[in-house]
Amino acid sequence: MTQTELNKYRAVLEARMAELSAGLRNREDIAIEKTPDALDEVQLAGERELAIRNLDRESNLLRNVRAALHRIEEGSYGVCLHCEEDIKAKRLDAVPWTRYCIRCQEAADRHEFETDTSDASEILLHAA
Ligand SMILES: [Zn+2]
Numbered sequence: 001m002t003q004t005e006l007n008k009y010r011a012v013l014e015a016r017m018a019e020l021s022a023g024l025r026n027r028e029d030i031a032i033e034k035t036p037d038a039l040d041e042v043q044l045a046g047e048r049e050l051a052i053r054n055l056d057r058e059s060n061l062l063r064n065v066r067a068a069l070h071r072i073e074e075g076s077y078g079v080c081l082h083c084e085e086d087i088k089a090k091r092l093d094a095v096p097w098t099r100y101c102i103r104c105q106e107a108a109d110r111h112e113f114e115t116d117t118s119d120a121s122e123i124l125l126h127a128a
Pocket residue numbers: 080081082083084085100101102103104105
């Protein structure tokens with residue numbers, strides 16, 4: 001990968017990191033919101049659960065983005081962590097924080113090898 005490409009992905013990842021960090025900060029108050037109404041309480045509990053799930057997903061994504069930035073610093077960015085082949089530019093353009101080439105990602109999605117749970121965030125993003 002050229003320095004220009006690396007700079008491009010770094011810029012994308014840094015923007016994403018800033019966006020996610022800001023989003024996570026703004027949402028902290030949802031979890032402690034209170035209401036005197038019992039019905040609202042139920043609805044709020046649902047919203048809270050959803051917010052917490054989103055928060056989970058976004059903090060996982062943030063972790064993946066940070067890890068990708070770390071790999072840029074290390075010089076290992078763009079290489080699949082499983083088979084050590086280069087990840088295709090098209091895939092990096094779509095999912096710049098990915099750790100796996102498309103083949104290994106599909107294998108991971110089928111649980112053919114051990115990954116940590118943060119991969120779920122990528123699957124959810126694809127589904128969106
Ligand atoms: Zn691979």
